Amino acid sequence: MKKVAPPQCLQNAFEENGLTQIDVFEFPEGTHTAVDAAKAIGCNVSDIGKSLVFVTETLNPILIVMNGADQVDMNKAANLLGLPIRKAEATEVRETTGYVIGGVPPFGHAKPVETLIDKKLLEKDTVWLAAGTPKTVFSLSTRDLRDVTGIETGVDVSA
Template identity: 40%
Template sequence: MQAHPNVQAVQDALDDADARDGSGARCQVRMLPDAVHTAAAAADALDVEVGQIANSLIFDADGEPLLVLTSGAHRVDTARVAADLGVTALRRATPEFVRAHTGQPIGGVAPLGHPGPVRTLVDKALAGYGEVWAAGGVPRAVFPTTYDELVRITAGTPAQVA
């Protein structure tokens, strides 16, 4: 079975990240039997804690995309993040905005594999888990990684987001 183009883009980006630094981490995108549109559904499907799910949330930050990778165990405090970043308006992005900047649908947005760079914050709460799971470009695709690898492969900035 041929991989969905979004899944292939994510796997290619993971492979490229590993090749650049020689880490040999070899993150592998996996397909779940069914789509998972929430952190709770993903945690159930993977038999892990909901906090181990790295939700990929795209925000419109004064017209620019901002990806916040947050633990599935809590919600992003948009006022806090906006203040920390010095933006006047931080809003949940529309599905069209998300797809335009990531090439991926809401519910399957991966931390990487986008057509261009997207400023990324990585929730420090994810550091409390030895393994975290992120979306792989479509709602059925996921991959395991670690907090440190997630920061590295996304060139993200660790942040308190809740």
């Protein structure tokens, strides 16, 4: 593990939100999945916030920041949004967020993305999140996550 600089888009988001003391860590073994990240960090998989990108039938991107131990229930998410959704393709993830799958942070994206956050994740005090690559992460209090995203109440979209 070593401390590294985040991608510029994420660094800008940190600065814009007064998060100037955030440390980004790189793990050579990778943090591509929530399980990989938990193993690398040495935490419970439920302490990982995985950022998953979906697309509605009208092609609007939706980011769901999910508790790492759970899966998204596509039907629950679609019902909540009022539109059918599908998983975004790798090119759609990159085009929308500016990041590759496995490295998408919950904010600091290339384009605005409607975001939902799992209620179980927001029950945590601190979570670990992807920092722009499948090998980098940062920790953040859920209070700061709420402040940055503007989301106070989590949703139940877990399977």
